[in-house]
Amino acid sequence: MAEPTPIRVEVDFDLCQGHAECQAEAPEWFTVGKGPEAKVRARRGAIPDDHLEAVRAAVKYCPTQALRLVHDDANPQE
Numbered sequence: 001m002a003e004p005t006p007i008r009v010e011v012d013f014d015l016c017q018g019h020a021e022c023q024a025e026a027p028e029w030f031t032v033g034k035g036p037e038a039k040v041r042a043r044r045g046a047i048p049d050d051h052l053e054a055v056r057a058a059v060k061y062c063p064t065q066a067l068r069l070v071h072d073d074a075n076p077q078e
């Protein structure tokens with residue numbers, strides 16, 4: 001089994017507009033409610049290797065750039 005990587009996702013809820021692109025890319029990691037006030041709910045903690053590609057795609061395709069990846073060990077951001 002793959003070791004979890006020390007990378008997690010952070011959400012800027014001021015930017016999130018509930019587009020749900022993230023949920024489409026990584027449904028294991030993001031859920032978005034319905035309605036005009038919907039915001040994303042993201043899982044916390046280290047992202048396992050087998051989810052990382054999908055989460056990276058979610059970050060990339062979020063239209064408002066509300067998501068970012070954070071490396072817990074050295075703190076550089078992607």
Ligand code: SF4
Pocket residue numbers: 011015016017018019020021022023030032039040061062063064065066067
């Ligand atoms: S794609 Fe971006 S704006 Fe849309 S729900 Fe996900 S985080 Fe929010």
